Amino acid sequence: MNKKDMVSLKNVSLKYYTLEGETHAVNDISFSVKQGEFIGIVGPSGCGKTTILSLIAGLIKPTKGEILVDGKKVEGPSTDVGYMLQQDHLFEWRTIMQNALLGLEIHGKTNRETKEKVERLLETYGLGEFKNHYPDQLSGGMRQRAALIRTLAVDPKILLLDEPFSALDYQTRLAMSDEVSTIIRKEGKTALLVTHDISEAISMSDRVIVLSKRPATIKSIHEIQLTSERDNPISRRQAPEFRQYFNTIWKELDVHVQ
Amino acid sequence: MYNKNNHKAVSKEHAEYIAKIKKRKLLIRLTQISILIIFIALWELTARLKIIDAFITSQPSRIINTLISLHEEGTLWMHISISILETIVGFILGTAFGTAIAIILWWSDFAAKVADPYLVVLNSLPKVALGPIIIVWIGAGPFAIITMALLVSLIVTIITVLNGFLEINPDKIKLLQTFGATKLQILKKVILPASIPTIISALKINVGMSWVGVVVGEFLVSKAGLGHLIVYGGQVFKLDLVMTSIFILSIAAVLMYQFTAWLEKKLIKWQN
Ligand SMILES: Nc1ncnc2c1ncn2[C@@H]1O[C@H](COP(=O)(O)OP(=O)(O)OP(=O)(O)O)[C@@H](O)[C@H]1O
Numbered sequence: 001m002n003k004k005d006m007v008s009l010k011n012v013s014l015k016y017y018t019l020e021g022e023t024h025a026v027n028d029i030s031f032s033v034k035q036g037e038f039i040g041i042v043g044p045s046g047c048g049k050t051t052i053l054s055l056i057a058g059l060i061k062p063t064k065g066e067i068l069v070d071g072k073k074v075e076g077p078s079t080d081v082g083y084m085l086q087q088d089h090l091f092e093w094r095t096i097m098q099n100a101l102l103g104l105e106i107h108g109k110t111n112r113e114t115k116e117k118v119e120r121l122l123e124t125y126g127l128g129e130f131k132n133h134y135p136d137q138l139s140g141g142m143r144q145r146a147a148l149i150r151t152l153a154v155d156p157k158i159l160l161l162d163e164p165f166s167a168l169d170y171q172t173r174l175a176m177s178d179e180v181s182t183i184i185r186k187e188g189k190t191a192l193l194v195t196h197d198i199s200e201a202i203s204m205s206d207r208v209i210v211l212s213k214r215p216a217t218i219k220s221i222h223e224i225q226l227t228s229e230r231d232n233p234i235s236r237r238q239a240p241e242f243r244q245y246f247n248t249i250w251k252e253l254d255v256h257v258q
Numbered sequence: 259m260y261n262k263n264n265h266k267a268v269s270k271e272h273a274e275y276i277a278k279i280k281k282r283k284l285l286i287r288l289t290q291i292s293i294l295i296i297f298i299a300l301w302e303l304t305a306r307l308k309i310i311d312a313f314i315t316s317q318p319s320r321i322i323n324t325l326i327s328l329h330e331e332g333t334l335w336m337h338i339s340i341s342i343l344e345t346i347v348g349f350i351l352g353t354a355f356g357t358a359i360a361i362i363l364w365w366s367d368f369a370a371k372v373a374d375p376y377l378v379v380l381n382s383l384p385k386v387a388l389g390p391i392i393i394v395w396i397g398a399g400p401f402a403i404i405t406m407a408l409l410v411s412l413i414v415t416i417i418t419v420l421n422g423f424l425e426i427n428p429d430k431i432k433l434l435q436t437f438g439a440t441k442l443q444i445l446k447k448v449i450l451p452a453s454i455p456t457i458i459s460a461l462k463i464n465v466g467m468s469w470v471g472v473v474v475g476e477f478l479v480s481k482a483g484l485g486h487l488i489v490y491g492g493q494v495f496k497l498d499l500v501m502t503s504i505f506i507l508s509i510a511a512v513l514m515y516q517f518t519a520w521l522e523k524k525l526i527k528w529q530n
């Protein structure tokens with residue numbers, strides 16, 4: 001497989017400046033992500049995971065280094081990159097359909113064709129009959145699915161997922177990680193998933209990047225190869241190698257309960 | 259909407275529960291009405307029995323008579339409609355200008371920081387104290403009264419609405435930024451729609467504020483309106499007239515409040 005690099009970070013550092021001082025959030029990080037690859041990023045709390053995603057999304061500029069998305073230097077938010085936040089942030093005054101159209105509206109691309117496409121996405125992923133409902137009337141899992149469709153509607157090549165399931169209860173979380181990874185693979189997207197949950201990272205990703213404490217540097221990168229019957233997160237969790245990966249990453253994260 | 263379909267089958271226990279709640283609601287309403295009726299009846303009765311002096315306290319039957327005679331003179335509706343008009347224009351302008359200024363201050367953080375101490379001072383200043391100045395500047399007429407009504411609600415509106423804007427979850431804005439939204443798009447797609455409840459609650463408060471401005475303005479200008487009737491009634495010791503005006507005032511204020519509550523329901527249709 002000789003696929004092209006969709007995302008690459010070259011010696012990226014970032015410092016936040018405030019009146020109180022500066023926070024060195026990211027230090028000299030380099031890695032790249034191939035087209036269609038699913039990358040998991042784990043690291044201690046507050047180490048700079050969200051910062052890395054915000055950098056790739058073009059929301060903040062690196063203090064040092066360079067970021068390329070699909071071969072082009074990142075200068076600001078681009079339509080190539082879709083970002084899914086921790087909370088679904090569906091707008092309560094919009095119906096599910098209107099929420100899903102938000103990105104297209106901002107790009108000025110709402111027309112018959114794109115609307116039909118969004119409708120098809122909603123149908124495909126089980127929200128067809130809820131398209132005229134308001135978010136309040138949906139369960140947490142359905143809301144998160146609607147948020148994913150809102151991100152997919154603008155057809156980004158790369159998806160950034162920042163702990164997208166952490167607001168969900170455990171059962172829903174398992175089911176959603178399964179669904180989301182199936183959807184993302186089916187739509188042929190490249191994805192970077194930030195999570196606190198080591199199992200989630202291993203079960204969903206092709207590679208897992210382990211970050212150090214702040215300022216974030218790359219501690220290690222694990223190529224995940226699991227022998228499971230089916231290639232979906234829930235059955236991947238049953239693979240014999242799963243434990244081994246879990247233990248290695250757990251040790252590297254070096255979590256201490258204070 | 260979609261909830262209703264789920265509630266078709268009501269169990270016996272559920273029906274009893276609903277009946278209990280309804281009974282309680284009815285009891286509350288009946289008690290409220292009884293208090294009003296007893297109050298009016300006692301007022302009338304004690305006045306008739308000369309326990310209280312109806313010359314000072316007026317009495318319900320006199321209020322009705324005053325209403326009828328005002329109506330026959332043909333001036334009643336003139337006074338009512340002038341006051342209502344001034345109030346409506348006042349609270350609409352107060353809310354609109356207040357929201358517009360809040361938008362400007364949201365747009366420019368610099369302007370907001372600069373304006374902050376002025377807003378604090380203006381907010382604590384009793385606006386009706388500016389009445390005489392306004393009358394001198396604008397002239398003793400309806401425009402001065404409307405300006406008073408506007409001023410009374412303006413600063414509070416700016417502060418409430420701006421705070422509403424700033425309380426919106428920054429991640430909602432971040433979400434739009436990831437789509438590459440401009441500041442104007444952020445304003446139109448998130449800030450304003452998310453603030454409709456805040457703006458409407460400001461509108462509700464402004465109805466009351468605006469009445470204060472109008473009544474005080476009419477006290478000072480004293481040419482027409484319910485405020486004028488009250489002042490005039492007080493000066494010539496016609497307490498019946500004062501009470502009647504207050505009675506009309508409360509009805510008008512309640513109706514206007516009901517209107518804004520209705521508006522709220524209409525505009526915020528995503529909440530049931
Ligand atoms: N806008 C900002 N200004 C100043 N400091 C910031 C800003 N955003 C984040 N930081 C700081 O940078 C560090 C990294 O933050 P970041 O949100 O990237 O961490 P994270 O790994 O995503 O954390 P979490 O595990 O809590 O999600 C933290 O110490 C945080 O306080």
Ligand SMILES: [Mg+2]
Pocket residue numbers: 049050051162
């Ligand atoms: Mg984070």
